[in-house]
Every structure is written in C-alpha cells, then in structure tokens.
Amino acid sequence: MSSPTTLEDPGADPTAAAPRARGRVLAPPVTGQEVVLIGVIAVVWILLWIFTPAFMTPGSLQPLLVDVAPVALIGIGMTMIIITGGIDISVGGAIMVCAVSTAKMLVSLNFSIWMALLISIVIGGVLGLINGLLIAYGRVHAIIITFGTANLFQFIGLQIFHSSTVNGIPGTLASLGRGVDGRSFGVPHSFLITVVLAAIAWWYLRHTAGGRHFFAIGGDEVAARLAGVRVQRRVLLAYLITGLLIGIASLFYIAKGTSTLDQSVGAGRELAVIAAVVIGGTSIMGGRGSVLGTVLGALLVQTVTSGVTQLGWPSQLSDLFVGLAIIVAVGADLIRQRARRTA
Amino acid sequence: MTRTRKISAIIAIGLAASLALAGCTKKNEDTASAGAGTTAASDTAAASDTAAASDTAAASDTAAASDTAAASDTAAASDTAAASDTAGSAAGGAPVKASKNFKIAFVPKLQGIPYFEAMNAGGEKAAKDLGVQWLYQGPTTADAAQQAQIARSFIQQKVDALFVAPNDPNSMAPVLKQADAAGIKVGTSDTDAPDSVRQIFVEQASTEGIGTALTEQLMKAMGGKGKYAIVSCGETAENLNSWIKVQKQVAADKYPDAELVDVVYAGEDQGKATSMATDLMNAHPDLTGLVGECTSSAPGVAQAVKDAGKIGTVFTVGLGTPLSMAPYLKDGSSSASILWDVQGLGYLTVWAGVQLAEGTEIAAKPQVSADLKDVSYDAASKTLLLGPPLVLTKDNVGDFNY
Numbered sequence A: 001m002s003s004p005t006t007l008e009d010p011g012a013d014p015t016a017a018a019p020r021a022r023g024r025v026l027a028p029p030v031t032g033q034e035v036v037l038i039g040v041i042a043v044v045w046i047l048l049w050i051f052t053p054a055f056m057t058p059g060s061l062q063p064l065l066v067d068v069a070p071v072a073l074i075g076i077g078m079t080m081i082i083i084t085g086g087i088d089i090s091v092g093g094a095i096m097v098c099a100v101s102t103a104k105m106l107v108s109l110n111f112s113i114w115m116a117l118l119i120s121i122v123i124g125g126v127l128g129l130i131n132g133l134l135i136a137y138g139r140v141h142a143i144i145i146t147f148g149t150a151n152l153f154q155f156i157g158l159q160i161f162h163s164s165t166v167n168g169i170p171g172t173l174a175s176l177g178r179g180v181d182g183r184s185f186g187v188p189h190s191f192l193i194t195v196v197l198a199a200i201a202w203w204y205l206r207h208t209a210g211g212r213h214f215f216a217i218g219g220d221e222v223a224a225r226l227a228g229v230r231v232q233r234r235v236l237l238a239y240l241i242t243g244l245l246i247g248i249a250s251l252f253y254i255a256k257g258t259s260t261l262d263q264s265v266g267a268g269r270e271l272a273v274i275a276a277v278v279i280g281g282t283s284i285m286g287g288r289g290s291v292l293g294t295v296l297g298a299l300l301v302q303t304v305t306s307g308v309t310q311l312g313w314p315s316q317l318s319d320l321f322v323g324l325a326i327i328v329a330v331g332a333d334l335i336r337q338r339a340r341r342t343a
Numbered sequence B: 001m002t003r004t005r006k007i008s009a010i011i012a013i014g015l016a017a018s019l020a021l022a023g024c025t026k027k028n029e030d031t032a033s034a035g036a037g038t039t040a041a042s043d044t045a046a047a048s049d050t051a052a053a054s055d056t057a058a059a060s061d062t063a064a065a066s067d068t069a070a071a072s073d074t075a076a077a078s079d080t081a082a083a084s085d086t087a088g089s090a091a092g093g094a095p096v097k098a099s100k101n102f103k104i105a106f107v108p109k110l111q112g113i114p115y116f117e118a119m120n121a122g123g124e125k126a127a128k129d130l131g132v133q134w135l136y137q138g139p140t141t142a143d144a145a146q147q148a149q150i151a152r153s154f155i156q157q158k159v160d161a162l163f164v165a166p167n168d169p170n171s172m173a174p175v176l177k178q179a180d181a182a183g184i185k186v187g188t189s190d191t192d193a194p195d196s197v198r199q200i201f202v203e204q205a206s207t208e209g210i211g212t213a214l215t216e217q218l219m220k221a222m223g224g225k226g227k228y229a230i231v232s233c234g235e236t237a238e239n240l241n242s243w244i245k246v247q248k249q250v251a252a253d254k255y256p257d258a259e260l261v262d263v264v265y266a267g268e269d270q271g272k273a274t275s276m277a278t279d280l281m282n283a284h285p286d287l288t289g290l291v292g293e294c295t296s297s298a299p300g301v302a303q304a305v306k307d308a309g310k311i312g313t314v315f316t317v318g319l320g321t322p323l324s325m326a327p328y329l330k331d332g333s334s335s336a337s338i339l340w341d342v343q344g345l346g347y348l349t350v351w352a353g354v355q356l357a358e359g360t361e362i363a364a365k366p367q368v369s370a371d372l373k374d375v376s377y378d379a380a381s382k383t384l385l386l387g388p389p390l391v392l393t394k395d396n397v398g399d400f401n402y
Helices: A021-025 A033-051 A058-083 A089-108 A113-138 A142-161 A171-176 A187-205 A209-219 A221-226 A231-256 A271-281 A291-312 A318-342 B001-049 B048-062 B066-071 B076-088 B114-130 B144-156 B169-179 B207-222 B237-256 B270-283 B297-307 B322-331 B342-358
Strands: B104-106 B133-136 B161-164 B184-188 B198-203 B226-232 B258-265 B287-292 B314-320 B334-339 B377-380 B383-384 B390-392
Touching: A021 A231, A021 B377, A033 A291, A058 A209, A058 A231, A058 A271, A058 A291, A058 B001, A058 B270, A089 A142, A089 A231, A089 A271, A113 A142, A113 A171, A113 B133, A113 B334, A142 A318, A142 B207, A171 A187, A171 A231, A187 A209, A187 A231, A187 A291, A209 A221, A209 A231, A209 B144, A231 B270, A271 A291, A271 A318, A291 A318, B066 B322, B104 B114, B104 B144, B104 B342, B114 B133, B114 B342, B144 B161, B161 B169, B161 B342, B169 B184, B184 B342, B198 B287, B198 B342, B207 B226, B207 B237, B207 B287, B207 B314, B226 B270, B226 B297, B237 B258, B258 B270, B270 B287, B270 B297, B287 B297, B297 B322, B322 B334, B322 B390, B342 B390
Parallel strands: B104 B133, B104 B161, B161 B184, B184 B198, B198 B383, B226 B258, B226 B287, B287 B314, B314 B334
Antiparallel strands: B334 B390, B377 B383
16 A cells, blocks of 8 residues: 555656656655545445436536535645644534524625625634644643533533524525525535645645644654744644634525524534544545545535435444545554564 | 734733633632522522512522622523413412422533523422422533532522432432432432432423424324334433333334335434435435434434435424424424423422422322413322323414423
C-alpha cells in the first residue's frame, strides 16, 4: 500500500509534476489510501447499482451529495486540525449554536441568504477562535479544551433554543437544500461549494510554505518551532478555519432540514467528521493527511449509510460498516508508521 | 513578539473565564428557576385570578425561592395564558379544588423539548385550577440515571405525589419503590413502568387508538392500497414498537392490498429521518406512503417528499406536534398528524395526583374538567386514559400553539 505504486498517471510522478526543489519532499498528489478509497467507493457504487438499480439515478445521488457536503466541509478544517496533532470534538455544539441563532434570526428578521451566511460565519468564527486561543496559548491538550467547549457550546445552544423548537423557518436557504432550487446542472450547490473550498485547501496545504507548516507541527512541534514555524499562530488558524467552515455548514444543515429546527441539530456530527477524516487516511497522530482523502471518506460513509437503507438492510449495519472502515483505516496508518520507523 | 503572545494569552484566559462564569451563573439561575419556576408560574397565574388569592399566599411560603421564581421567564406566564385558550376555560366544569395545597411533582423524559413543555403548560393550568403546587424538572438528555436522580431529589423534598415518564422503566422501578416507602403517592404519565409499584398510569391515548388512527389516515390518503414504509426513531422505544405492531395488524386485517416494505430507525434525529425517507423513496420507486413514527421523524418524512417533488404521489402521516407540522399539512406533503391533547395530558396528570393524595376512588368515567370529557379509568390496570387520539389536518392545525 506504499505510495510509489500509484504512478500510472505520468502527472502523478512527483519529480515530473514539481520541478521546484521542494517537490521532492511532497508525497504524490494522490496517496495510497486515497487510491484504495476511490477503489472501494467505486466497487460499492457498482454493487449498489447492480442490487438496487435506483441507486444510480439523479434522484438518489443528488440527496447523497447534499448529505455529504456539510460533513466534508467541516472535514476540511478538521483535517488541518488533526494534521497539527490536535482534535476538535466541539463541532456538534458549534453547529447547534450557529444553526439555531441563524434560524431564529431568519424567522424573526427574514433577511437574505447573504446576511444569513455572514451571521453564521461570524458566529462560527468566534467559536473557532475561542477553541483556537485556548488550545494554542493555553497549552492544554485539544481534546480536553474542546470537550469543555463542546459542553459550553451545547449549553449556549440550548439556551438560545429556550425550550422549544424553531418553527416556520422560511425557504430563504432553499438554494442550498435538497430540492430543485438546490442544484444547477444537476449538481447540488452545497456540494459544489464544498468541492471548491476543498480544492483551495488542498492546494494551500500542499503547495504553500504556510500549508506545509501544519504538517511540520504535527510531525514534531518542537522541531517545527526551532525551524522558525510560528506554531501557535498556525494552530490558532486551524481552529479558526474550522469555525468558519462550521458557520457555512450550519446553513447546509438548516437548508436540508425541515421548516422546524430541533435540538438534535449537530448531535454526533463531531464523530461523523472525525470518522471521515480518519477514513480518508489522515493520521490521528498528526503530521500526515489530505483534504482529498477526507472528502472521499465522507462520501464513503454516506454511501454506506444510504446504501444500507436502500438495500433494505437493518439500519444498525451502517454503524458496523463505518466502524470497520475506521478500524481498517487506523490499522493501515499504524502499519505504515511502523514500516517507516523500521526503514 | 513574546509580549504580544503573553497579552493574547491573557485575553484568551480572561475570555474563557468570563464565558465559563457567565455560563455557570446562567445555568444555576436556570436550574433554580426550573425547580421553582413552575411554582412561580402558578403564582403569577394565581395572582391574576383574584378568586385564588388565598392560594398564592400558601404557595409563596412553601416556595423557598420566591425571588428567583419572580425572575423565571415571562414565557412561562404567557404559556399558561396561551394554555387557557387552547385547553379552554375549565370554568364550565368548575374544577373541584384540592383540600390541601398538595405538592405534585413530574419528571419528564427530557426537559426543554416542546412536547414536555406543552405538558408542563397543562400541568401549570391544572395546578392553578385545583389549587395545588406543580413541580416540573427533567434531565437535559434522555438519560435514565439523571432522571432517577431528579426523582430522588423530589422524594427528599417530600412531595405528596410523584409522577414520572420513565426513560427506562426497569431502572425507574426501584426509585418508585423508594418513593412509595417514603409515603409518597407514585404514578407514571406518558410512558408506563408496568412492573413497578406505581398506583396509576396516566395514558395519553391507547396503543390501539394511535396505531389504528395512523394506519387509517395513511390508507385514506393512499386509497387503501400500495407500498408504504415506516421511519421510526429509537429502536428500543417500547411505545413506538407497540404502535407499529398495531399498525401492521390493522393493515393486515383491513387493507390486504397495502404492503409494508420496510421499517427503519433514525434515532431522535430529524436530519437522519429525512435522509432515510429519501433513501426509501429511491429504493422503492413505487412507494406511495411514509409514516413518521415520532415527533422528529414526522416533519422529516414530509420534507423528504417535498424535496423530491413527490407531493401527491407519496403520502405521509406521522406523530408530529401542530406547529412543526403546520407547513407540511398546508402544502400537502403531510396528509395528517396523529397526536393527543398534550396540554390535556399534563392537566390530567395533576388531577390524578390530587386524587391519589386525597385518597379518593376514581370513577370509571371521571369528571375532570370541561375540556377533558373523554377520560376513562380502568381500575384493573390502574390506567387513566385521556381519550381518543387527536387527528391534525390542514383544517384544524391552526388551533394549536405548541
């Protein structure tokens, strides 16, 4: 499963693709795990196509992509965080705060989609900044800090809900939803936004000095510091970006939900996002990973979940498959790590 | 460089501390008012009613936290106000006042969801009408252990009657036993704990009533035939599973041309319910019916039908609250929603508590209030039944405000 087996495409050859000197240290654009993932997704799709022909229709694939979008979008930020050796388990609470605030304002003020976007992003950014400041400068492990803020955000969210659901949300966000308004040329807008942002993040992490610093921090924080990387700033940035992305993703959640928003919004999303990142081949120990893998991971998880329902299998089976995928992905990562250490 | 870092560190810590502090104080205030808030609501309510002025005095001396109570949200007060127009003025039935200012406590499965808040509003109304105290507090997650803890704290407060809607009947049974040993009258409401010492179960609607109404409404929309699927919630939820059993039975007996193709479980997650409903429609292109088995999946299945542009082809029914279902009933993505008078259930719970505390026998057809006319009591199973289920359609959904 090691990386140099992926050279069928000449463009993927690192020496050919990157004439600059630092191209040598870059992993090939598509790593082994991603190739495996693409293969697995292709096989699962073909199997689903054979067993439930309706799977390969726009009516089935479009909602699938709408469901993938928010998880993959937050996954971009989570990938950056995990690459630096951190983690964010406050995602669910942050989604709740962003979604309920925006939904309530949509109901009472009925403003445009752009205003909703701005408000949601600002709220998400503030929450991300809180996490980032505490983790970068507080010197306590991210899991402890975000465990704390997860509860805090949840509390704030529930306070805003004020013991009732938000009813009568207007259709302002329909262009991000599951309906006809939510797509152009058959592609859901929310998925399109996710792909564009993922591509930018992929390029940033791979081809800019700033982006490489994230990997350096995750690889060895002390060494990175000695080499002149502004560790705290980078770490802060990772959490801030995640917060901003949560702001956008919250709109996706409102848009694909019903006209009623209840307290279940965001619940358990942190685990879905972390699952997508880990299945995508990002090392939970930090230092390695890619945004492309995360998008593929999110796609695989949603395919499995939808597939199980469409096949008429018991719904718990999707938990089993996702669980197995996580274990296999982490196992593969550990094996690779061991191989590298002995080499 | 290091200075700026230090400054930002200080700012960060300060920010965190102030946030945490703000959070804590708010939380305390919140739990305090949750404990006493209900008495507060009955205070304000009683104050507005001069006839019950003597009760106000009695209520305020037992309620230790009458000052926090004052702070308790105006929303509660407006809820009670709202409650009185839907639940209607009980004046016609002239409710019989309790002989004493009994303390009647209720522990819902979960605090802060509209369903139990509506029950709370009904309970507050009854407390005012009957001249008793209503204590309402539940866990913030549907957690059996946390719920047992709240029930124990009510036992320590020596309430006169304790009602629970258990998350887990088995783990609640010993707590109810403990309450019984302390001389407290115990009952269940909304959800039963059958193998416990409970002296009464206040039931919203019979299992048969709900299951039958769901199937009948769905078949009415589907024309008595076709394929349908159920999007249920918790896989182990006893009430949902027994409704599904009845639905299957009714369909098998009366509608041989209808076929149930799948039952899926979305948890209490609205988003997941919507996705699963979409998947079901894709897997079965000839599907014409969907059932949302709980309050989170009922709007979920309707939204899925709407998004897929299948209004009029796929019909949905479900158990949804009026406000959340109103838009879907109006645009036709939901044909009917089955529920019961949730505020009435809260009212009936308080009434049952008073009967237990007084030690009066309940008649088979008890007179509760002008609005609760169909209440019946089965002495053998000690079950007090609210009445037949309520069918919400586009015509009557506007009459409810929860």
